[in-house]
Amino acid sequence: MGSQNTFVNAERNPLLSFGVITDVQYADIPDGHSFRGVPRYYRHSILVLQRAVQNWNKCQKLKFVINFGDIVDGFCPKDQSYNAVQKVVNEFDKFSGHVYHMIGNHCLYNLPRHKLLPLLKIPAPDRHAYYDFSPIPEYRFVVLDGYDISAIGWPEDHPNTEKALKFLSEKNPNSEKNSPEGLVNLDRRFLKFNGAVGEGQLEWLDRVLQDATNLNQKVVVCCHLPLDPGSSSKEALLWNYDEVMNVIHRYNCVKVCLGGHDHKGGHSIDSHGVHHRVLEAALECPPGTDAFGYIDVFDNRLSLFGTDRMDSTDMVFTP
Ligand SMILES: Nc1ccn([C@@H]2O[C@H](COP(=O)(O)O)[C@@H](O)[C@H]2O)c(=O)n1
Numbered sequence: 001m002g003s004q005n006t007f008v009n010a011e012r013n014p015l016l017s018f019g020v021i022t023d024v025q026y027a028d029i030p031d032g033h034s035f036r037g038v039p040r041y042y043r044h045s046i047l048v049l050q051r052a053v054q055n056w057n058k059c060q061k062l063k064f065v066i067n068f069g070d071i072v073d074g075f076c077p078k079d080q081s082y083n084a085v086q087k088v089v090n091e092f093d094k095f096s097g098h099v100y101h102m103i104g105n106h107c108l109y110n111l112p113r114h115k116l117l118p119l120l121k122i123p124a125p126d127r128h129a130y131y132d133f134s135p136i137p138e139y140r141f142v143v144l145d146g147y148d149i150s151a152i153g154w155p156e157d158h159p160n161t162e163k164a165l166k167f168l169s170e171k172n173p174n175s176e177k178n179s180p181e182g183l184v185n186l187d188r189r190f191l192k193f194n195g196a197v198g199e200g201q202l203e204w205l206d207r208v209l210q211d212a213t214n215l216n217q218k219v220v221v222c223c224h225l226p227l228d229p230g231s232s233s234k235e236a237l238l239w240n241y242d243e244v245m246n247v248i249h250r251y252n253c254v255k256v257c258l259g260g261h262d263h264k265g266g267h268s269i270d271s272h273g274v275h276h277r278v279l280e281a282a283l284e285c286p287p288g289t290d291a292f293g294y295i296d297v298f299d300n301r302l303s304l305f306g307t308d309r310m311d312s313t314d315m316v317f318t319p
């Protein structure tokens with residue numbers, strides 16, 4: 001197993017600690033590569049998850065784990081999708097605490113929302129996959145559904161599919177809607193494998209952040225799709241990351257945004273001092289290497305302790 005990337009000044013008593021992993025994208029298929037040629041190890045990624053769970057359990061202090069989405073790869077043969085998702089969920093369930101899942105594009109290539117959300121135990125009225133939880137009074141975690149308005153995952157005749165297809169036809173002239181060819185700068189995010197947070201979810205987010213502010217809680221926002229251009233390739237951003245960030249910036253309670261999807265990972269601090277940390281993918285770990293971690297939560301910072309290919313990051317903020 002890989003080595004942990006530690007800090008010199010690790011403090012002893014966090015308010016809370018939790019485990020993190022993203023983009024496992026397991027499939028029982030031979031190794032392959034991304035469109036741009038980056039190697040992908042579909043069978044090895046579940047071994048990374050197994051080592052993560054062993055490590056988290058050994059750590060003992062972790063209250064929960066957050067999986068940032070893309071549990072099974074889109075190349076998984078579709079007659080195996082349900083069992084493959086169940087198999088990966090079963091590995092997560094070997095963790096001794098609660099596991100919070102979120103959905104990614106690859107989850108939705110495999111299963112429609114009505115099958116996927118119960119498997120991931122996502123509380124989902126109307127098949128939406130956004131929710132929040134408060135593990136300690138001082139902190140609130142918000143999990144966004146980045147595929148709320150999306151051309152994948154909803155039935156073909158669902159208004160959200162229609163809205164997404166109309167949006168893509170206006171924003172991306174390529175016949176292959178996953179191709180950013182000819183799109184300039186931040187417009188390169190208008191790809192079919194991304195999505196948007198819809199109006200209802202934006203209003204819900206606003207209410208949650210108002211409530212957190214009233215309760216003097218700090219907030220960590222989690223979304224499969226990155227929310228800041230500084231932390232991610234332009235091609236991986238949430239379509240309406242700017243609208244989501246406008247809501248977040250109306251308040252002072254959101255301190256850190258965490259995401260996945262952009263497999264190489266990244267970190268930025270935006271103009272309002274909010275940290276954005278995109279986590280490195282488990283899928284792209286060559287055999288024998290790892291990418292997972294845990295986060296210690298303090299009053300004035302979140303400290304990510306990454307293993308191997310996941311960098312450690314100290315995210316200090318004004319309390
Ligand atoms: N420059 C690109 C990148 C991607 N595509 C299409 O998106 C699909 C998914 O890409 P991955 O990086 O996950 O492999 C890919 O199969 C292509 O169809 C593209 O067209 N142009």
Ligand SMILES: O=P(O)(O)OC[C@H](O)CO
Pocket residue numbers: 070105106193233235236261262263
């Ligand atoms: O989710 P994937 O595997 O299609 O990859 C998305 C890219 O990493 C976005 O840059």
